[in-house]
Amino acid sequence: MTKDTTKNNLLDKYNIAMWEEGKIEAFRQRLLTWYDKQKRDLPWRQTSDPYCIWVSEIMLQQTQVNTVIPYYERFIGTLPTIKDLAEAPEDVLLKLWEGLGYYSRVRNMKVAANQVMNEYGGLFPTEHKQILKLKGIGPYTAGAVSSIAFNQPEPAVDGNVMRVLSRLFEIDLDIGKASSRKVFEEMIRLLIDPDRPGDFNQALMDLGATVCTPKNYHPETSPVRDFNASYLNDSWKNYPVKKSKTKQTEEEYIVLGLINNQGEYAFEKRGSKGVLSGMLVFIMVDRSLLRQKNWKEFHQDPSVIEANELETLTRYLKQEYGLEVNIKNERKGKCTHIFSHLKWQLDIYEGMILNESPGSRELHYIHPDAFDRHPFPVPTQKVWDLITKITLF
DNA sequence: AAGCCGTGGCA
């Protein structure tokens, strides 16, 4: 039995009707003409160096263009080649990444850079299959680098592309589900311009970022509105389909700015798993571990640690860190930090370290004058600003 | 498969 290569099983399965060849070619031309005229002038569009394209694509993961631009300039300026990246100490990399978030991205880049040095002699691999094997490079980024840097007709399906295609074809798939991406990739394989695959992919993303946006979407302003089934059928408000996310869970911490007799603050490196893994934070103690069952009944003043909780805290610091401290029971300040899936409520207190003995957790002592030399995640920076803030009367 | 991983911007 011979396979019918004119049919696409995945598109058939979801009853998606692809356009005929003439319409596809007209679409390519309309989209690329618009792109040639309207494309955004971005730093990584002034190079064809796969290393630079790669760096930009990693930074752009779940991060907006305007945020990325200064980070990209500084990163490429500091580490102009993949060899520089492979040889850079992790602290230097994290300092360049500080504030961008998702810090495993840059750690993975260093691993990938070493893969390229060891397996490809420092030359970025040119084949999509090889690129996909690099640490931190998934289906989207492999497609982006392949098409943009090496002119290969590979799909690069991100949130923009899924939103654009959902509206163009009235696709009812939930774009939040991982399995949906493959369907959109099959569509792109048929749509992509074989002569300008990189520009085609970028044009679709530009369209999603500037015209076919999640909010304030006006389909009549689109350069490809004639191709847009959801516009022609006035169903565009239904697309894309996306399930709403679950709310962040809240966690409350006492954060301690503990200073030793040399004027240094105590920090802790978070574990290798979980949020902010391997990053420096002030000592944080989960209040749910400290509080008694009915603490709310007798605890009135939120700026003061209740006596029982303070006692437990003191014991905890001795046991976990080997620290004897004198905590000033007057809240220095409070702040919140919101992650994608959780929310931290931080109450900040200061204290003096009276005695240190070996504890189960290692501490790092950093003098205020040296603070800027270390990479810190934003929550640590927020707490730092509160602790060192000069109070004006 | 679905939950985890940061941060800033915006209505």
Place this chain on the structure above:
DNA sequence: TTGCCAAGGCT
């Protein structure tokens, strides 16, 4: 204020 969203990948 709150929730959503952004050029996703890993486990």
